Amino acid sequence: MLKEKVRRCPECKGIIKTGHTEMVYELKDIKITVKNVSANVCSKCGQAFITGRIAEEVNRLVNRICEDVHSFVKTQPEIGKGHKEVAIAV
Numbered sequence: 001m002l003k004e005k006v007r008r009c010p011e012c013k014g015i016i017k018t019g020h021t022e023m024v025y026e027l028k029d030i031k032i033t034v035k036n037v038s039a040n041v042c043s044k045c046g047q048a049f050i051t052g053r054i055a056e057e058v059n060r061l062v063n064r065i066c067e068d069v070h071s072f073v074k075t076q077p078e079i080g081k082g083h084k085e086v087a088i089a090v
């Protein structure tokens, strides 16, 4: 039988389980919140661990959204002021 590998949180030694988290990106004038990101989450302290592949995917998504937002902002200068929050779910 395969022994299931239990991963422990380096912070509190809690057991890490698969779950979801939120990633917040703060760019020049836009704040992007990526919701529902697949991650390993500590069941004790809630620390989220995102794998390289997922992080890469989210980064790509954020980059694409940034381009979209910037082209949108260019056509509507009054919207370009202040902080914006864009929420996306993966």
Ligand SMILES: [Zn+2]
Pocket (backbone or CB within 6 Å): 009, 010, 011, 012, 013, 014, 042, 043, 044, 045, 046, 047
């Ligand atoms: Zn922990």
